[in-house]
Amino acid sequence: MLRLPPFTYLQPKSLRQALRMKADAGPDGAYIAGGTDLLPNMKRRHQEPKVLVSLSGIRALGRITGGTGGSALSVGAGVTLTALHTHRRTRKRYGALARAAELVSSPLLRNMGTFGGNLCLDTRCNYYNQTYEWRKAIDFCMKKDGVICWVAPSSPRCWAVSSSDTAPVAVALGAEFVLVGPETERVLPAAEFFNDDGIRYLTKHPDEILTEVRLPPANGWDATYWKLRRRGTIDFPVLGVAVWVRWDNGLVADARIALGGVASYPKLVPEAAAVVVGTELEDDAIREAAAAAYRPAKPMDNTDFGLAWRKEMVRNYVTGALEELKARRGSGTTKRDV
Amino acid sequence: MGGRKGRHQVVGTPRRKVDAVSKVTGRTLFADDIALPRMLYGRLLRSTTPHARILRVDTSKARALDGVHAVLTGADFPVPFGILPVSQDEHALCPDRVRFIGDPVAAVAAVSEDVATTALDLIEVTYEPLEPIGTPEQALDTEEPRIHEYGPSGNIHKLIDLEFGDVEDALATADHVREDLFFYGGNTHLAMEQHAAVADWSADGKLTLWSSTQTPHYVHRALARVLELAPSRIRVIATPNGGGFGGKSDPFSHEIVAAKLAMLTGRPVKITLTREEVFYCHRGRHPTLMWVKSGVDRTGRIKGMHFRTLLDGGAYGSYGVASAYYTGALQTVTYQVERYRFQGARVFTNKPPCGPKRGHGTPQPRFALEVHLDKIAEDLDLDPAELRLAHLQPPESLTANYLRIGSMGLGACIRKVVDGAGWKERFRKLPYGRGIGIACSSYLSGAGLPIYWNHMPHSGVQLKLDRGGGITVFCGSTDIGQGSDSILAYIVAEVLGVAVADIAVVTADTALTPVDLGSYSSRVTLMSGNAALQAAERAREILVRHAAAKLDVPAERVGLADGQVFDVENPDVGMTFAEAVQAAEAAEGTIGTVGSYTPPRSPGRYRGAGVGPSPAYSYSAAIAEVEVDPTSGIVVVPRIWIAHDVGTSINPVNVLGQVEGSVYMGLGEALMEEMVYRENRNLVHKIPSMLDYKSPTTLDMCDVVTYLIEDPDPEGPFGAKEVGQGPLLPVPPAIANAVYDAVGVRIDEVPITPEKVLKAIKDCDKGRDGRFGPMRFPDVPWPEPTRVPPPWEGGDGRAAESGAVGAGGVRSSSVSAPPVPAPEERQH
Ligand SMILES: Cc1cc2nc3c(=O)[nH]c(=O)nc-3n(C[C@H](O)[C@H](O)[C@H](O)COP(=O)(O)OP(=O)(O)OC[C@H]3O[C@@H](n4cnc5c(N)ncnc54)[C@H](O)[C@@H]3O)c2cc1C
Numbered sequence A: 001m002l003r004l005p006p007f008t009y010l011q012p013k014s015l016r017q018a019l020r021m022k023a024d025a026g027p028d029g030a031y032i033a034g035g036t037d038l039l040p041n042m043k044r045r046h047q048e049p050k051v052l053v054s055l056s057g058i059r060a061l062g063r064i065t066g067g068t069g070g071s072a073l074s075v076g077a078g079v080t081l082t083a084l085h086t087h088r089r090t091r092k093r094y095g096a097l098a099r100a101a102e103l104v105s106s107p108l109l110r111n112m113g114t115f116g117g118n119l120c121l122d123t124r125c126n127y128y129n130q131t132y133e134w135r136k137a138i139d140f141c142m143k144k145d146g147v148i149c150w151v152a153p154s155s156p157r158c159w160a161v162s163s164s165d166t167a168p169v170a171v172a173l174g175a176e177f178v179l180v181g182p183e184t185e186r187v188l189p190a191a192e193f194f195n196d197d198g199i200r201y202l203t204k205h206p207d208e209i210l211t212e213v214r215l216p217p218a219n220g221w222d223a224t225y226w227k228l229r230r231r232g233t234i235d236f237p238v239l240g241v242a243v244w245v246r247w248d249n250g251l252v253a254d255a256r257i258a259l260g261g262v263a264s265y266p267k268l269v270p271e272a273a274a275v276v277v278g279t280e281l282e283d284d285a286i287r288e289a290a291a292a293a294y295r296p297a298k299p300m301d302n303t304d305f306g307l308a309w310r311k312e313m314v315r316n317y318v319t320g321a322l323e324e325l326k327a328r329r330g331s332g333t334t335k336r337d338v
Numbered sequence B: 001m002g003g004r005k006g007r008h009q010v011v012g013t014p015r016r017k018v019d020a021v022s023k024v025t026g027r028t029l030f031a032d033d034i035a036l037p038r039m040l041y042g043r044l045l046r047s048t049t050p051h052a053r054i055l056r057v058d059t060s061k062a063r064a065l066d067g068v069h070a071v072l073t074g075a076d077f078p079v080p081f082g083i084l085p086v087s088q089d090e091h092a093l094c095p096d097r098v099r100f101i102g103d104p105v106a107a108v109a110a111v112s113e114d115v116a117t118t119a120l121d122l123i124e125v126t127y128e129p130l131e132p133i134g135t136p137e138q139a140l141d142t143e144e145p146r147i148h149e150y151g152p153s154g155n156i157h158k159l160i161d162l163e164f165g166d167v168e169d170a171l172a173t174a175d176h177v178r179e180d181l182f183f184y185g186g187n188t189h190l191a192m193e194q195h196a197a198v199a200d201w202s203a204d205g206k207l208t209l210w211s212s213t214q215t216p217h218y219v220h221r222a223l224a225r226v227l228e229l230a231p232s233r234i235r236v237i238a239t240p241n242g243g244g245f246g247g248k249s250d251p252f253s254h255e256i257v258a259a260k261l262a263m264l265t266g267r268p269v270k271i272t273l274t275r276e277e278v279f280y281c282h283r284g285r286h287p288t289l290m291w292v293k294s295g296v297d298r299t300g301r302i303k304g305m306h307f308r309t310l311l312d313g314g315a316y317g318s319y320g321v322a323s324a325y326y327t328g329a330l331q332t333v334t335y336q337v338e339r340y341r342f343q344g345a346r347v348f349t350n351k352p353p354c355g356p357k358r359g360h361g362t363p364q365p366r367f368a369l370e371v372h373l374d375k376i377a378e379d380l381d382l383d384p385a386e387l388r389l390a391h392l393q394p395p396e397s398l399t400a401n402y403l404r405i406g407s408m409g410l411g412a413c414i415r416k417v418v419d420g421a422g423w424k425e426r427f428r429k430l431p432y433g434r435g436i437g438i439a440c441s442s443y444l445s446g447a448g449l450p451i452y453w454n455h456m457p458h459s460g461v462q463l464k465l466d467r468g469g470g471i472t473v474f475c476g477s478t479d480i481g482q483g484s485d486s487i488l489a490y491i492v493a494e495v496l497g498v499a500v501a502d503i504a505v506v507t508a509d510t511a512l513t514p515v516d517l518g519s520y521s522s523r524v525t526l527m528s529g530n531a532a533l534q535a536a537e538r539a540r541e542i543l544v545r546h547a548a549a550k551l552d553v554p555a556e557r558v559g560l561a562d563g564q565v566f567d568v569e570n571p572d573v574g575m576t577f578a579e580a581v582q583a584a585e586a587a588e589g590t591i592g593t594v595g596s597y598t599p600p601r602s603p604g605r606y607r608g609a610g611v612g613p614s615p616a617y618s619y620s621a622a623i624a625e626v627e628v629d630p631t632s633g634i635v636v637v638p639r640i641w642i643a644h645d646v647g648t649s650i651n652p653v654n655v656l657g658q659v660e661g662s663v664y665m666g667l668g669e670a671l672m673e674e675m676v677y678r679e680n681r682n683l684v685h686k687i688p689s690m691l692d693y694k695s696p697t698t699l700d701m702c703d704v705v706t707y708l709i710e711d712p713d714p715e716g717p718f719g720a721k722e723v724g725q726g727p728l729l730p731v732p733p734a735i736a737n738a739v740y741d742a743v744g745v746r747i748d749e750v751p752i753t754p755e756k757v758l759k760a761i762k763d764c765d766k767g768r769d770g771r772f773g774p775m776r777f778p779d780v781p782w783p784e785p786t787r788v789p790p791p792w793e794g795g796d797g798r799a800a801e802s803g804a805v806g807a808g809g810v811r812s813s814s815v816s817a818p819p820v821p822a823p824e825e826r827q828h
């Protein structure tokens, strides 16, 4: 079978310890949470850390707190995807996020995979997610070991795809991320955590640990997440559509639409969101918003399915998501059956 | 071959497989589970270029690495091999030439997989690139370089041209003529277990190989040939296969290399392939382009059919010659075809070799034929189920190409699914977006001829009767999950009137078991079943003779049931089975019997008649229901009704399992599975992983309503015919026909992806005819046809003019599809 490269595995008990171990290891170190992304990638020599600093022994990262009586919900980065989507409060008040978590991979991987790991997920490309020998056969690309981009050979950058299911939802909900570094602690709006670059896809410093995700209090808004993939399970999204709307007297007072799977980051499409503000999500408004989301979506030919079809599906999925929110309007709840 | 009439105690009753508990509790030992003392780990270095001369292989650094015990290159394997005698074109390691990305070039044995992996990185190979050939069209157009030095010309591996009656004349006089082009994408087996082999070279100079192979006998032969060792010094044991589906039917490099490494190092060596390597071993479904032109009368009776296939063979011969013949062999066995012409071509390309996958060469033409018939039915304004029912090939008949049909339950199959699915009420009557479609098929219960020419039995069984009452069945057959071990036990238990639990089954071990050719062509239940039946009947005779003497009743009055041997007219008088064995043993000495099976000779006498004959043909009919989202082209299949004529179910739950598994595989081929290579990037496999090669998951699986049609076939043990492959065949065309019923577009190729469906729907919306499929069949330098008059035109199974076979006259022709506007490029 494919072998992992050799590494040392460290299991700190506290954040401080983890930060120190990582600092000591320098560029050869990496954090590992559930390992469901990192370890397969290491087998294919995408990352070759010599020291893995595990975050799974740090209790504080595994908590879900708040979220009652109009307070914000705080989710530890180490919470597993299973815990995230089965937790009563997320299911009840943050259905879109629970839904996205539930749609990730398979039950076994969700038992191991964490929310934090999902947000930090490496970008994907079918020229890159291949073994070392395979990549050698066509010559390496710039994301690892090479200089060219095989998807767009004249491009100076890498177009690997943001393939996290929860990331677009976090962005659409306007979540905040807490990052703890050796000397710093900062809070970033979700959208600023991601970068439109297949290689430097996070704005996070390599030593920083994502400790917590803060979700806004659940009142007056509704959201949903639609995922496109070939099969009913296991597959990464080739398109994710997260839509958030704030209702005011039956009209959309504010909206955010974020697309996953079409760029190297979860892509907000404000031009599409702007269309629905002030409307009741009438059919015309939905159609226009879908068209506005379709235009800037630029999937590349590096995932399952053809790019033209994936782009076209942006229209369908934005339409579907908005129609779902419209249907739920006035039901007086942001709950969604998951 | 019959079997005793009347009520059965074992046959026909649903029961657990003999190895079921071991399998589900994880106790079964697969090849990779074997760990021997001092075992080394082998790995293969594979080509990173699709087509090249090997200039140099420098293994010095790898040899110098600590923990490496041996390094091999092509120079260590001068003798070629290949599954078919006519295609001995593979080497365990390539000596001078690589032909696809994944072709093995060197190998190491080391103390661990990690060290072996590191050692591979240290081997330096210098290649001189040759022009890679990516498509069959390119293969036909490229004289030089040739991927192989054999075959009629250039990169053509095999050309076939057979004509049964004057088809041109039939087409000219038919009421209606229709011409269609189809493409069936290549796909792979995707067995859960990766191939693995462990070799041991004993201090006494004997080689043992444990391997997850479907064909230990052929591996035995290949090892003897390549290693230049007497067969008597080689023992091949096929471990239980974690699925095979045809992907473990060839002898493979890793098996031969493991053996050689064990011989060199004197230590056991294990090689387990990675999933990516399994994609490179491949031997899966040939991508096949097809052209068919049929002339029918007003009722849809096929007066003449002309069928052409072009198979993309990949880099080696494998079973390819047989595969090519199979794309033309079984068109005639479902509905009567009065005159028939088949032209088939297989070409080499620089991609992993294609070979036999479940249905071997027949799902592609079956797809084409069944969609073609659906279109003909519409042209003639006939119900496609009725059209089929009206022209069934009769039982106990000969076909135009001299296949002998025995029992034939297709009519019953069609009627079952038509009733079950509410066909009459729903066909062409469902709302836009929903549809149903029908298709039928047939498959062999074992190939009539062996892979290498010989007159010996295809399957042999030995029975050993123990005085304690236990029975051991020895047979070379290989259980690949299909349940063949269980079938042996059931049949022997039935004949000897003992419990299945009293039977021990020893299979697939060339040192212990008589030859069975292997688990392919759906041959095992019929052939090893018949051999077991014969051995058991012979044992029964011995026991009856001695029990009769002891009981002092005539032999005809002795019965065997429930572990007792007794007087049927006075059942209280008798003895236990063990006592009967003891009586026999006391009188005759050790009790053992043998049985064997050789298929009947087929009436075809022309060259090429060897592919297609079978002792019995199974039949299936399926109706698929689909939901098509016209805004995305996404096709969902909620349900499939399928009826399968299995002759007799020896174990009905096992039969159901095979039907459902076949439907599952057919669904994947119909909707998503495809081997895709990057033509602009060195022909590298685009998606060589379980995650990216899309095969349906549990959530994508449809409901299956199965009907078993039981009409015992005289050739089968207790009347049994095959079920392992046939039920896959009608699934893709039934789905394609249902898509047309749902949204009015013809997707004339599989997989039927949302992109293709959406494109066709848009085309339709623009007023065009909404077809997605190939546009052209390229020029092929067909040979002169071998002309064989069909039986009803005075033929005797021989070619008409001697000397016509392979005669020089080469002519070329080109055919286009019916005009379809807006040519779309096929995307692969
Ligand atoms: C077959 C398969 C299918 C999959 N399908 C999907 C899918 O459909 N959708 C999807 O979104 N994902 C999918 N995944 C990816 C993965 O399982 C999930 O994204 C999972 O949530 C990753 O979490 P983890 O804890 O296992 O991350 P890890 O593998 O442990 O880490 C991933 C990366 O994040 C970093 N990291 C993790 N936690 C932190 C932290 N707290 N602070 C800083 N850095 C951190 C690690 O250093 C590493 O670089 C799939 C994976 C596989 C193998």
Ligand code: SF4
Pocket: A124, A125, A126, A127, A128, A141, A142, A143, A144, A148, A149, A150, A151, A152, A157, A158, A159, A160, A198, A302
């Ligand atoms: S987008 Fe280009 S650079 Fe990035 S991983 Fe894919 S091929 Fe490599």
